[in-house]
Amino acid sequence: MTLIGKRVVQIKIKSEGDVFHELWKANPHKIPEASPTSIQKCQAHEGEAGTVGSILFWNYIHDDKECVAKTLIHDIDEEKKSVSFKILEGDLLELYKTFEIKVHVDTDGSDNLVTWTVEYEKLSPNVPDPDTLMDFYTKLTKDIETHHLKN
DSSP states (O other): OOSEEEEEEEEEESSOHHHHHHHHHHOGGGHHHHOTTTEEEEEEEESOTTSTTOEEEEEEEETTEEEEEEEEEEEEETTTTEEEEEEEEEGGGGTEEEEEEEEEEEEETTEEEEEEEEEEEESSTTSOOSHHHHHHHHHHHHHHHHHHHHO
C-alpha cells in the first residue's frame, strides 16, 4: 500500500470565479463570514495574505471536530487563478507527514469551475485517504458560492 496520494474534486459554481480566487488569495480572513460552520477563523500569523511566504492560522470544523492548521502560502498563480497552501502545523499532521492544498478556478464566461487538489503522504498505511476533507472543500465552496450570490 502506497503512503503517497493525491485527491481531486471539482465543483461548478455560479458565482464569479475571479471573486472566488481573490478571496482565497488576498482575503482569506473573510472566509469565515461566508462559511461559519466550516471555518471559524483565519488570521495572518506571519507576513501578509496575498503574498507567497505568508503564514496563516486557521480554526475549522472537520468531521464534527474543532481543528487548527498553520499554513504557508506556497504559490500564487494569477494566470491560472490558483493558490497553494502547505500545512506546517496542526491536526492534519497527526495523520499525514506532508499535506498540500491547491485551490484553482477556471473561468469561462458564466461557467466557473473550482478544483481542489490535495497531495499528501500518510504517516502509516492505516491512515485513511482524506476523502472526508474533499467533502469539506466541496461544502466550503458551495457555502462561499451561496454567500456571494446573496451579496
